[in-house]
Amino acid sequence: MLPTALLTDFTFLLLAVGIAAEPIVIHRAPVSLPLARRLNVTGSHDLVRKDQARAKNLVNVGKAKRSGADSVGVINTGTHYEAVVGVGSPPTSYTLLIDTGSSNTWVGAGTPYVKTSTSQQTPDSVSVSYGSGSFSGTEFTDTVTIAPGVVIPGQSIGVASKSTGFDSFDGVLGLGPVDLTIGTLSPDTNTPVPTVTDNLFDQGTIESNLVSVSFEPTTESQVTNGELTFGGTDSAKFTGEITFAPITTTSPSSQHWGIDQSIRYGASTSILTTTAGIVDTGTTLILIATDAFKLYRSATGAVPDSTTGLLSITPAQFDNLESLFFTIGDTTFELTPNAQIWPRTLNSAIGGTAGSIYLVVSDIGTPSGQGLDFINGYTFLERFYTVFDTGNQRVGLATTPFTDATSN
Numbered sequence: 001m002l003p004t005a006l007l008t009d010f011t012f013l014l015l016a017v018g019i020a021a022e023p024i025v026i027h028r029a030p031v032s033l034p035l036a037r038r039l040n041v042t043g044s045h046d047l048v049r050k051d052q053a054r055a056k057n058l059v060n061v062g063k064a065k066r067s068g069a070d071s072v073g074v075i076n077t078g079t080h081y082e083a084v085v086g087v088g089s090p091p092t093s094y095t096l097l098i099d100t101g102s103s104n105t106w107v108g109a110g111t112p113y114v115k116t117s118t119s120q121q122t123p124d125s126v127s128v129s130y131g132s133g134s135f136s137g138t139e140f141t142d143t144v145t146i147a148p149g150v151v152i153p154g155q156s157i158g159v160a161s162k163s164t165g166f167d168s169f170d171g172v173l174g175l176g177p178v179d180l181t182i183g184t185l186s187p188d189t190n191t192p193v194p195t196v197t198d199n200l201f202d203q204g205t206i207e208s209n210l211v212s213v214s215f216e217p218t219t220e221s222q223v224t225n226g227e228l229t230f231g232g233t234d235s236a237k238f239t240g241e242i243t244f245a246p247i248t249t250t251s252p253s254s255q256h257w258g259i260d261q262s263i264r265y266g267a268s269t270s271i272l273t274t275t276a277g278i279v280d281t282g283t284t285l286i287l288i289a290t291d292a293f294k295l296y297r298s299a300t301g302a303v304p305d306s307t308t309g310l311l312s313i314t315p316a317q318f319d320n321l322e323s324l325f326f327t328i329g330d331t332t333f334e335l336t337p338n339a340q341i342w343p344r345t346l347n348s349a350i351g352g353t354a355g356s357i358y359l360v361v362s363d364i365g366t367p368s369g370q371g372l373d374f375i376n377g378y379t380f381l382e383r384f385y386t387v388f389d390t391g392n393q394r395v396g397l398a399t400t401p402f403t404d405a406t407s408n
Contacts, residue, residue, distance in 0.1 A: 030232030031150050031206060047350050048309035051285045051377065052365045057130070058101055058278065059252050059372050083173050086145030087157060088116035094170040100257060100281045100388065103174035103181045103195050104128050105144075106135055106158030109166035113159040118143040124185040126158040128172075133165020135172075139185060144196065146230075152200060156193045158184075175211060176256065177390070197230060197390060206231025209391035213281060214238070214400065215382040217407045219345040238385035238398035243331040247393045250276035253372045257388055259328060259395050261374065263288065265299045266322035274327075277374030279386060279395050286335075286361045287375040289368035296324075296361055308350050310342065310358040318357050326376070333397060338406045339383050 083096050087107055092114040094107045104126065107113050120141045127136035137160040144155040160171065174180070174195060181193035194202070201209035214237035215226040227237060248258040253276040263272040272292040288296065296302075300321060302311035313321065321337035342350065342358040352358055360379040364372075383403045387396030 029207070030212075030234070031146070031200070031230045032227055032234055047284055048362055051283050051287060051362065051375075054101070054280075054283055055287055055364050055372070055375055058256060058280070058375070059366075059370070082169070085173060087142050088114055089118045089143045090116065091143070091145045096171050096173040097166070097169050098173050098175065098281070100175045101180075102128065102130070102172065103176040103178055104158055104184055104193060105155065105171070105173050105196060106137070106160055107171040108137060108158075108160035109135065109163040110168070110170040113140075113157075116142075118153065120154075122156075124188050126185050128158075128184050130165065133163070135160040135163035135166070137161040137163075139193075146196075146200075150200075150205065152196060152203065152205075155196060155199055175388070179255065200230055201391070208232060208389070210387055210389040212237075212385065212387045212396075213381065214385055215378065216400075216402045217339070217343070217382050217405050219343045219407055233385070233387060233396075238400050239403075240399050242385070242387060242396040242398040243329055244387070244389070244392070244394045244396045245329045247395070248276040250371050253278050256280070257395050258372070261326050261328045261376075263292065263374070264325040264327070265296060269295070269299050271295050271299070271324070272368065272374065275368055275373040277372055277376070279376045279381070279388075279397075281378060281381060281386075283375045283377030284360075284379060285375075285377050286380050287364040287377065288361060289366060289370070289373040290363050291367050292373070293361070293363040300359065302359055305352070305356070305358060308352045308358055310350070310352075310360070310362060313341075313357050313359060315357065324361070326380075328397060331397075333384060333399070334403075335380065335383060336404055336406075338408050339379070339403075341408050342379075343408045 083098050084093050085096055086093055092111065094111055122139045122141065124139040126139045128134065135158065137158055140157045140159050141154045142157050144152040175197060178192045178195050178198055183189050185191055185193065197209060197211050200206045208231050210231065212229040212233045213226065214234065218225050227234060245259040248254050248260050256278045257280065258276055258278045260274055260276055262274040265271050272288055297311060300313060301317050302313045305312040318337065321340065323337060324335040324340060326333045326335065340359055340361060342360050344357065347354055347356055364375065385398040385400050389396060
């Protein structure tokens with residue numbers, strides 16, 4: 001790996017942006033990019049299985065970091081987000097999966113890596129296993145173009161010589177904590193690889209080492225309906241104040257974007273007492289510990305649907321469905337009944353029946369007390385603005401104009 005002075009960083013989920021070879025512009029103001037979501041499930045139970053597999057691997061990642069073992073990344077391609085990123089000078093465009101559960105950025109799964117005058121091979125090989133996929137190859141440093149005028153020279157890039165599980169993409173753009181990269185290089189197994197966000201901050205392009213994300217509820221399977229902001233927040237995307245919670249000290253959640261929270265159903269039914277879990281853009285559903293899931297199922301009267309793997313409720317039960325309340329620090333966030341259901345116009349995409357009502361709260365697959373007892377996934381984040389703050393080791397949440405939307 002080349003000296004860290006040569007390294008710099010990146011961006012999250014976006015649609016196609018114009019990629020042009022331009023000199024670095026010192027913005028200092030936040031850099032915002034549009035985000036694109038695509039639903040990618042292929043049959044019954046597919047969505048739940050992918051989320052539960054991701055949850056299992058997130059636990060493995062945390063345990064590996066705590067024990068000093070090599071890194072294991074995680075990717076969920078059920079609902080994924082894509083960024084078109086330029087690499088090299090002149091840049092070649094690559095479509096990358098965006099992932100807050102891993103931190104390495106790499107290319108070459110589809111479009112071949114094109115060496116240019118800015119490409120520098122390092123002495124290291126690089127490899128990451130994602131549970132449902134993997135890549136291995138060589139580390140390069142190269143110029144990365146996020147958008148016109150937003151350029152990172154010397155960013156570490158893995159160049160895949162072998163990859164599995166990424167048939168529709170060119171690689172991954174990792175936005176997780178930098179320590180997740182330790183153990184991914186060889187022979188520099190103890191060397192962290194600065195992420196794109198780290199490098200944008202270090203080179204002075206952004207003022208703060210953080211990235212904020214805005215999603216919106218949607219009834220379409222493929223849509224540009226969000227925004228990623230590096231270095232700050234976009235006040236037009238949230239309402240009220242942002243509540244910040246420190247990264248939890250409980251492992252393995254502490255190795256990720258982990259926080260402590262409790263969950264209540266309605267006025268007085270405790271679903272999950274204060275415990276550790278994570279906020280994750282790469283998980284589609286809201287996953288909670290098995291014992292909490294049983295309490296939620298009992299409170300709602302829902303029954304398991306044998307086709308989708310989700311809980312199902314009748315129209316009458318939906319009329320009586322109460323809100324879920326997530327208490328994080330001193331702030332309680334209300335997830336309305338409409339926010340708890342899968343968009344009914346997308347039932348066929350998950351193998352469901354037209355007109356049926358499916359809940360987006362599902363079983364994480366393990367009992368509470370494991371150190372990762374919930375995942376607030378995409379279906380939670382599309383109702384709340386989220387800030388992943390590396391500089392201050394915290395996660396921020398705020399309500400949005402879509403918190404109370406009834407579009408589902």
